[in-house]
Amino acid sequence: MALPVSHEQGERHEEEPAAAEAPAAPASAPARGGRRGWWARTGLAALSGLALALAFPPYDLWPLSILAVAALALLTRGRRARHGAWLGFAFGVPFFVVLLSWLRPVGWDATVGLSLIEALFLALMGAGLALTSKLRGWPLWGAMLWVTQEWMRDRLPFGGFPWGRLAFANTASPFTPLAALGGAPLVTFAVAASGTLLAWAVLSAARARRTDTELPWRTAAGAVGAVALVLVGYAVPVPTSADDTVKVALVQGNVDRPGMDFLGRPMEVLDNHATATEKLAADVAAGKTAKPDVVIWPENASDLDPFTDPAAYARIDEAVKAVGVPTLVGALVDGPDAQHVQNEGIVWDPATGPGASYTKQHPVPFGEYVPFRQELSKVISRLQRVARDFYPGDHNGVMQLGPVRIGDVICFEVAYDGIVRDTVNDGGRILVVQTNNATYNNTGQTEQQLAMSRLRAVEHGRAVLIAATSGVSAVIAPDGTVQQRTGEMEQAVLSALVPLRDGKTVADRVGAAPEWALALGGVLACAFVVAGGVRRRRAARKAGAGAASETASEAAHTV
Structure with missing residues (x-):
């Protein structure tokens, strides 16, 4: 890289404004103009x-x-x-x-x-x-x-x-x-x-x-x-060529109360997603829809920890058994201690139940955890609504979901370059974005996050699947084209044949x-x-000091 040359060191550019050639007026007393x-x-x-x-x-x-x-x-x-x-x-x-x-x-x-x-x-x-x-x-x-x-x-x-x-x-x-x-x-x-x-x-x-x-x-x-x-x-x-394909279904179960209290009553959001999955299973059985290879639920689809709440476990297992294929379930999971909760994507098999999981690595400050909780909660009472801090995960979201190796990222993580890149470089053949934007429905936030996912598709040459609780869920091709999308605040299921890719882009490599x-x-x-x-x-100081010394010498000589 060539070193820049300042105007003071070389010829001044023609377009250099006159203000740069003359001393500026003191900031404390600018002219009226x-x-x-x-x-x-x-x-x-x-x-x-x-x-x-x-x-x-x-x-x-x-x-x-x-x-x-x-x-x-x-x-x-x-x-x-x-x-x-x-x-x-x-x-x-x-x-x-x-x-x-x-x-x-x-x-x-x-x-x-x-x-x-x-x-x-x-x-x-x-x-x-x-x-x-x-x-x-x-x-x-x-x-x-x-x-x-x-x-x-x-x-x-x-x-x-x-x-x-x-x-x-x-x-x-x-x-x-x-x-x-x-x-x-x-x-x-x-x-x-x-x-x-x-x-x-x-x-x-x-x-x-x-x-x-x-x-x-x-x-x-x-x-x-x-x-x-x-x-x-x-x-x-x-890059858009496919090495293989997989049939996916994205379940958007919706929420009944958008805003800060989107979770509503216990089991409400979970039941919405389980019910939508069972409707999908009925459509498959009736021949209305092709049977997917995998099903993807969004972030927070289960508002209760299925590992500690038997009713939540049973409801998820019932829905997954009904559709009969491995399902990625977004759930809030207790731990690792009483002060923390984990935001997870869990691979749920219809035969063996829960298996591999990914825990969100980058919780959102003030939304999912409160920095300086003890001090700030006294001043900002609203922060007390974040009852427990989210505990960050320690590995990326590459998991085997049935026949496909996915790279899972959760919600705002799609905005962070390194988190998404790691899932691709570690073998993810498609990118999955599990998200819950129910707090921000009809505010433009979901559209901004969708745009980020489109960029990630092109950056990594991967199809991107967005599963959202209340919208926008979408299927994005590796060239960034939105092939399918839902609206906001509706229950919907998207079914698509999605390309799988193994190659890496230049961006992945560098x-x-x-x-x-x-x-x-x-x-x-x-x-x-x-x-x-x-x-x-x-x-300038040296020149000034030299001039002062010379003046003093001349004065002494005159005397």
Whole structure:
């Protein structure tokens, strides 16, 4: 990787704004026009953040993701780091408030609180965009910083929250096939680079208009580069050939009370799924439906622990025996101690009963466990509704379900690159997403999670089966096409012949390497600018000290 060169070290770009050539006015006393310009930039940043939110489901206006990136690049261009941070924050707050508005059943305070935390990462990115705008090739470094920001949000705090990645707004766009090469991080980088190159073209065209000259080559190069990145995905082959097939049935039993109290009465949700499975068995017996090889129930399909509650065990066993094929059952299981519960997918055989199981590895903070429970529960009484913390599993979800080796992930885990990748690399021939979004029905959350599953299908070249308690359940082909889906708040069964694949994509083989390389590139670019500023300040101090010494020497000589 070639080292970036700052404007101070080399020739200044033609599109470098005048503000970067002259000392900025003190932040404590801006001119009146400066205040108006400052608030105008803040307002434009907020509008750009809103535009980015509309790029995501349920709106799906994916081109806005490019325009929003370009707008933030233009707004932070030539600014000081602290100004860039403020603009990034102003961009991030409305973006996340709209994107995460599905949290409103929990409370708008939760929506705003989480949005403010996530926006802090965009503030850091805004500072980085301002710093790296002083470098040659700044569109490249700016695109890398988008990956850097997502890399941090995916991991911090409490294991991270990856919602709102640029890649997740582009799960059905020309950028999508790039996921097969470098996963979600490469899609994010391509979208961001298209946006920053567009910003570069706009700046070059604006300067040409001001100076009444012909459009410089940079304008054409930026525009062509932005368009090329949009189209390059069409050249990426997406693996779709099947090594084998399996007949599956996805059971969506539904819940009677969506919202925070979706579980309702004990056995209610379990009985819904058992009843839907028995209806499937009756349709098979009547010749209305082909008999599946496997059946998949969603997360939390059993609201009681079948290993400690005989009635729950009997109801599950009865339904599985009726359909007569191995069934993946989502259940809440007690343990490993009285303070914890486990979120599991259990392979249930009609002859031998429960067998292998997968425990969710990444419980959701504040939803499935409460960090600093003793202290926070005193302040936020709502947290007491999470009576027991979910205990994390210690292995991936690769299991043998009848004739097929599946890779099971549970609910929000589909947003985390490593968890999904591990199931494929360990032998999963199809991906199963067991999920329960009954708390968030009709809020747009289910559509956002469906989009993530579509990206995972392309990234790993696997069919993805989503089994949801109350919707949306879906069958997704390895090319990301949604072949079947249910509505929300309905009882339904999807039956499909699903392709099985053994091959691995480039993204499976390279793993997290592209993400780390791109994220590190953004960090190094910022470090390069900061280090250059430190060197210049030291040189200025030495020059000042030398001049003062020379002046003092001349004065002494005169005396």
